[in-house]
Amino acid sequence: MSLSQDLTSEAIDKEKFANWLAKIPKAELHLHIDGSLQAERLLELAQKNKVELPYSNLKEIEDAYNFVDLQSFLDLYYLGASVLRDEEDFYWLMMDYLTKCRDQHIVHSEIMVEPQTYFPQGVEFRTMMNGFKRAIHEANETWGQSVLLILSFLRHLPEEDAIATLEKADEFRDDFCAIGLASAEKGNPPNKFQRLYQMAKERGYEAIAHAGEEGPADYIWQSLQQLHVSRVDHGVRCVDDEGLVNFLIENKIPLTVCPLSNIRLCVYDQMQQHPILQLLDRGVRITVNSDDPTYFGGFLNENYFALLHELNMSKEQAITLAENGFKASFLSNERKESFIHQLHAYC
Numbered sequence: 001m002s003l004s005q006d007l008t009s010e011a012i013d014k015e016k017f018a019n020w021l022a023k024i025p026k027a028e029l030h031l032h033i034d035g036s037l038q039a040e041r042l043l044e045l046a047q048k049n050k051v052e053l054p055y056s057n058l059k060e061i062e063d064a065y066n067f068v069d070l071q072s073f074l075d076l077y078y079l080g081a082s083v084l085r086d087e088e089d090f091y092w093l094m095m096d097y098l099t100k101c102r103d104q105h106i107v108h109s110e111i112m113v114e115p116q117t118y119f120p121q122g123v124e125f126r127t128m129m130n131g132f133k134r135a136i137h138e139a140n141e142t143w144g145q146s147v148l149l150i151l152s153f154l155r156h157l158p159e160e161d162a163i164a165t166l167e168k169a170d171e172f173r174d175d176f177c178a179i180g181l182a183s184a185e186k187g188n189p190p191n192k193f194q195r196l197y198q199m200a201k202e203r204g205y206e207a208i209a210h211a212g213e214e215g216p217a218d219y220i221w222q223s224l225q226q227l228h229v230s231r232v233d234h235g236v237r238c239v240d241d242e243g244l245v246n247f248l249i250e251n252k253i254p255l256t257v258c259p260l261s262n263i264r265l266c267v268y269d270q271m272q273q274h275p276i277l278q279l280l281d282r283g284v285r286i287t288v289n290s291d292d293p294t295y296f297g298g299f300l301n302e303n304y305f306a307l308l309h310e311l312n313m314s315k316e317q318a319i320t321l322a323e324n325g326f327k328a329s330f331l332s333n334e335r336k337e338s339f340i341h342q343l344h345a346y347c
């Protein structure tokens, strides 16, 4: 066979692999609902709610989403979320994402909801929840979509604000499985939120936190030892601390890794530098996720495709990653087994 025939057959194999990947039953465990706000919906809601944005068409949005670090993204992310005002807006935000889940074979999703983002616009907890819950109920009834919600707090705000929000959420206690911590990591260490996590534990929430995305490996240790999280969002900076990697392996602590996010926020210059598959091969419970798909140029399948095309992920690695998504979830053991069975039947 000639070199060009070899290259062609390799391309065909990759395309087949990608088609197979797209249909694997998957779980997504790291998804900020505001990060799934689609550009068309953003423009529509800005017009409806009379919110002035620095962009007026899709091209201008695409040009603006050119981030240099986490903060430059967060500025536009909170601006985007400021267009959400009434129950119907929240319904469509959730429904757009859940429809994407159906298209991409994301059979289970654990979705981060950040009420503090909406309070400055005068949106009430109840308004947001009514919209979200209506969409989740409909998606579950219509195509069996499985969803758990995570109550996520903004770490750039004082701990007292987070605690007041936790207390507001008491009315919706059964709607959330866990609490999380997002927003600007540098300068806002996990140990700023020890009281919040203690109060959430007393209320029976599971605990997760963003750590080791832009912040150091020490923030991952703090999350584990002081906030007692059972799962870490991002966590990629663990590679700087060999003892920490061994701890994650021994204790089966999952990391919710977001490859496209890490490139778009300049955590790595190129995907080739991303340690995801090395960590997976060493036995860390790595999962693949999209984080903020409409800001970072891809939903969950596109993240899997990036691993295939840019890191040469094997079929075996893809299956382990998908399996880890269910294992690392907050579903009951019975539900986990049922999804893993579905995954193996497909594979």
Ligand code: HPA
Pocket: 032, 035, 070, 077, 182, 183, 184, 185, 210, 213, 261, 291, 292
């Ligand atoms: N990191 C921290 N906060 C966030 C992110 C992220 O990647 N996405 C949305 N909020």
Ligand code: ZN
Pocket: 030, 032, 182, 210, 233, 291
């Ligand atoms: Zn995130």
